[in-house]
Amino acid sequence: MRIIVFGATGMVGQGVLEACLRDKEVTDVLVVGRTPTGRVHPRLRELHHEDFTDFTAVRSQLAGYDACFYCLGTSAVGMKEPAYRVVSYDFPLAAARALLASSSHLAFCYVSGAGTDGTGRTRMMWARVKGETENALLDLSPRSFMFRPAFITPLPGTKAKTKSYVLLYRLVTPLYPVLRRVVPGYVTTSLLLGQAMLQATRHGAPRHVLETAGINALAAARPSS
Template structure:
């Protein structure tokens, strides 16, 4: 991949993380093309941006011909497990993600696939926490796909970006904690800008670890 010719596909742009990642990609000089696949319009207009509205992520066949020619995917699509049964969460987290990733891998085998997971994910798939087991299985099976590279990002507390509109309500009340948390436990606290920049940078150059923890996010964001 040319370090100055990143053609990226992004999912989940109507969520806080996806919105921030999209914003940073559109303003990064090394990102030349951005394809967004979304169930509802993002409301963003930019010369780099192509947006496809598609409701069924379990069936990408109607838009398959539009998905080739990209060398990075930033998979930011996800749901909260709160109040969900494991079977439903598994379908929306594991089954959906693996279907999208398998489709993209067949079309773009040289792609770098970056998956937004979460701090506390259970790689053993055997712990008590349902969401952590499902996320762990998703990470593990994504890494079995023959992409050029697969990275699982595990951010903890994410400081939102000013000016964006899709910040989780919780962060509006606890954002004051960020300076304290960053000072006491920097590995668990990153900004949304750092997360987005780390994903862009890891697409330009390889990283030795496949699971990207908070301290790796901060380190990668500072590269270049």
């Protein structure tokens, strides 16, 4: 499989990238971003790109891939809706349209989050915008899969970019074993998220919108690599 990853330098994306590089069936990983990952791997290539609303200049380099794992995102804290919408709606839709134009079979796996609302009735701005994004992506392709994780434990040595998240994960991550036993349907890891995406690419998923419990079940169903 050939995989494209967006957001590979973030807390979630680092785990997803690691899952791809560990999987023997993944022959090629292309990371698209503004910041280098710092990773060196024989199956990893990086494409620097600045304008995430327009992929015309690099469209030829995005052709021929089997899946896109879209992990790019930002916190809504302190953001007005227009600015948040650019990152959380315009960016992923531009990427999906560019990729599907050259690879109609491509699986598009998008990370939104627990609480995302596709009905448009919520008062939470971020949940409504991400719900609109999910709906638009699902309309674009029958091979679109939405991932709504709740609490995500990062890979050891990685951390979130948002300061408030750094503190939260510093406090809660040591409790992961306990949380996994007490509330398993709300806890996953960035690595399991990546493994679930790989499984969705290979064999599809029971639903196109997956909450944490579904993500963990899908990851557990993966063949050993």
